[in-house]
Amino acid sequence: MTAVAAPAPTAAVARRRFQPRPLRVGLFLVMAAGSAAMLYPFLFMIDTSFRSEAQYLDGSGHSLSSWGKLFAALPIGQQLANSTLVCASALAIILALSSTAGYAFAKLRYRGGILVFLGIVSAMLIPMQSIIIPAYVNLSGLGLLDSYWGAVLIYAALGTPFATFLMTAFYRGLPDELVEAAIVDGLGYATIYRRIALPLSTPAIATVAVLQFIQIWDDLLVGLLFLQNPDERTITVGLGVLSAGRVTDIPVLMAGSLLSAIPAVIVYLALQRYLVSGLTAGIGK
């Protein structure tokens, strides 16, 4: 795992001492101006969502009417529940597959294992768009497009290669002696996985979970094609369909955008450091 170490406070203090005052003020101002550009879209969403369409076009006045219209246009509660269910199911599959495989590749090195590992990891290069048509045909043949399962399976398949890479890298960092000692104690390899390796790997699991949660929660394409039944749509898909359906009531769309973004932002704020370590895990040592 790449540590996201905030440099030691003493180093920071020492560095700061060399900065002349005007420079420090200047850097602060640049950062503040940049932050305004980063936050503007959110302020725009919040402000616009609390206007009616007429108020938005006028540029004056606020009301709650757009939020009311949003809840009338979309089954918001249902779609939030759908998003949660799809994310949780896909995550469960990804974590089960990648942590067992990662443990096997890192600690139970068997003949040919490295080839299997490379095969799985190289599937990371397959873009979603390249397999979407065959996958659509296959899953519709199996009748899975009218349930959550089609989308869950595709999300899980797309997430598994990178998760396996990450879990393998994590387990490689655990000392082999841990496994050997447990063998001497008479534990089997499966028990060692369950009782020792898996509990130790919570940081890696959190990393995979945060990264995949955000990816799946935010996805449109797979949901658009594989959740055919409107009752099973995720919030992001519901919103995408709403905008494509020429709902031109901008404040309603902004209210929906805001609502769909909140869960992912909360996860990000709570688990920021796991997201960071996940995004930089691909950089070799």
Add this chain to the structure above:
Amino acid sequence: MTAVSVSRRSTPQPGSTHQRRSTLQRCRGRAGILLSAPAAVFVVLLLGIPILQAVYFSMTQWDGITSTWLGPSAYVAEFSDPTFWRVLLNNGALLLSVPVAMAIPLGIAAILHEHPFGWRFFRTIYFLPTAISWVVIGMVAARLFAQHGGVNDLLAAIGLGAIRTDFLAGEWTALFAVAVTFVWSMIGTNTIIFLTGMSTLDVSLHEAARMDGAGPWRIFVDITVPQLARFIQFSFIMTMISAFTALFSLIFVMTGGGPGYGTTTLEFFVYQSAFSQGEFGTGALLGVVLFIIMGAIGLAQLRVLRSDDQS
């Protein structure tokens, strides 16, 4: 966990030790195969087989019901279609934004690394786009680039009101709007990568350079950037992959690929061909082309990683 202190080779006769180790090894191998098989089978079934099917489908003419075998000539036909090249040109034009999508985060990371007042707060804000879906970003961006949107207001405020335009109404201005939005969205990921890289830097080199009288700019260009080479390469590849494969939702919400084919990229064209025009064969073909491009980028990454191992 409890038994780490137990010595792991008790000392019976050499022969029996050998025997026990080999049965143990066989047992371990079996466990390894069993535990890694589910992931392998899953990936083969849901990614491996479909990519091979895609290659087969790409050589057929197929509207979802009747299919005719065309063979490799399907590729020849597609490559002589001007629309295909127009779409690829859009992808190429988008790549021009990649250096910008890296340079801005590099600057932000460099400043954050100096720990100005409030840097933890700023860090959280600059990382934020990573968590926001392209659907939401596209939804807001479509308003900001409209005739009376924030971007035009900003241009007017700095005295460029004369060029006020509905960005999404023109082919090239719409592509420009998509590119700007793409740059904004990459700020989170790339700032994270560069800031992580900077936390691994060797501080003594910087101190030495400062003692020698090098200014901050010289230090940044001659010491920081070369030391970050690995992170810059990684960010480059991530940004390229995003430019080719992550923009579907953004385009879907922001422009729908239009006006005309103005903002249709290869990945969007896959969707359009198959699911709007019902040409599954063409869609599969475009997907295969996209896969080949990604494969080339992936091989480049592999070479980068390998050359690192040697150095």
